[in-house]
Amino acid sequence: MLTTALTERLGLKHPIVQAPMGGVAGPALANAVSAAGALGMITAGPPDGPGKIERDAAEMTERFGVGTLAWRLDEDPEILDAAIAARPAAISISGGEVVPHAARVNEAGIPLLVQVSSAVGARAAIDAGADFVVAQGTDAGGHTGWVGTMPLLEAVLPVAEDTPVLAAGGIASGRGLAGVLAMGCAGAWIGTRFFATREAIGSDERKQRLVTARETDTVHTRVFDIAQRVGWPAEYPGRALWDDFTARWHGHEDEVPLEGYEGGHVYAGGAVGAITDIPPAGEIVEQIATGAEARLRELP
Numbered sequence: 001m002l003t004t005a006l007t008e009r010l011g012l013k014h015p016i017v018q019a020p021m022g023g024v025a026g027p028a029l030a031n032a033v034s035a036a037g038a039l040g041m042i043t044a045g046p047p048d049g050p051g052k053i054e055r056d057a058a059e060m061t062e063r064f065g066v067g068t069l070a071w072r073l074d075e076d077p078e079i080l081d082a083a084i085a086a087r088p089a090a091i092s093i094s095g096g097e098v099v100p101h102a103a104r105v106n107e108a109g110i111p112l113l114v115q116v117s118s119a120v121g122a123r124a125a126i127d128a129g130a131d132f133v134v135a136q137g138t139d140a141g142g143h144t145g146w147v148g149t150m151p152l153l154e155a156v157l158p159v160a161e162d163t164p165v166l167a168a169g170g171i172a173s174g175r176g177l178a179g180v181l182a183m184g185c186a187g188a189w190i191g192t193r194f195f196a197t198r199e200a201i202g203s204d205e206r207k208q209r210l211v212t213a214r215e216t217d218t219v220h221t222r223v224f225d226i227a228q229r230v231g232w233p234a235e236y237p238g239r240a241l242w243d244d245f246t247a248r249w250h251g252h253e254d255e256v257p258l259e260g261y262e263g264g265h266v267y268a269g270g271a272v273g274a275i276t277d278i279p280p281a282g283e284i285v286e287q288i289a290t291g292a293e294a295r296l297r298e299l300p
């Protein structure tokens, strides 16, 4: 058993959080992950409003967290009302300035996780009331900053001092979890690996692309946000699988067509290269936890 500030505070068996993923992480995935002893998160992604959280929360039979986006809370504060009303085990805020939203989560007595991409962001999150800092490196799938997970942890861990840090971006196995625990993290926040599971939302064809892709097949790009007119702040491009659309438009952002894009892109991080199957999510939790324990036992 790996006991950390994360497992103790949130009552988990394993120091693993399944990251919120817009359009991918819903109740089926979150229930499967939590039933296996980690924390499953439901997601308020870019197009989602408060009703989405209410519907997803109603389907939860296990402990769960709710993932929100700061820039969406700025636009629609009722998203946070719905998240708080769902009484989750934790609420996360990613993608921007967490004041004043953090105070509302603190007042509700719900543990707050804030996803950051710099040491300055970590300091601001802690000052705003974060109970956990999620240090998300650019290796991550989805929208992310510019610093790799390893150098980001090197910068954030000393700044965070008494606030536990979770590592996000590029972790897909027990090796990765063992590595970040050894660095001093309280756990891992994992997205892409949980996308390639049976319970994640998404077609088999999209999930098969995760199995086929190598670690060299991702691109950090704004072209999908531009084409879909999604309001993600420009400083957070999304890491996705390289495809025909990025081949045509990445590097030509000013010319991306604003009509007619039909979607089909797959957000995924560099750890996609380690994915070889699409198992039930509970098996992934078990594999990562037991793999990390074995690695740590074998350390010289």
Ligand SMILES: Cc1cc2nc3c(=O)[nH]c(=O)nc-3n(C[C@H](O)[C@H](O)[C@H](O)COP(=O)(O)O)c2cc1C
Pocket: 019, 020, 021, 022, 024, 043, 044, 045, 046, 067, 068, 069, 093, 094, 095, 115, 136, 139, 140, 141, 142, 143, 168, 169, 170, 171, 189, 190, 191, 192, 193, 195, 266, 267, 268, 269, 270, 271
């Ligand atoms: C398909 C996909 C969608 C994502 N959507 C969101 C989101 O809506 N909100 C959020 O906070 N993070 C989102 N993320 C980022 C994750 O929270 C997390 O930081 C990331 O997946 C960790 O890196 P990894 O993919 O290498 O495990 C998304 C990631 C992926 C892969």
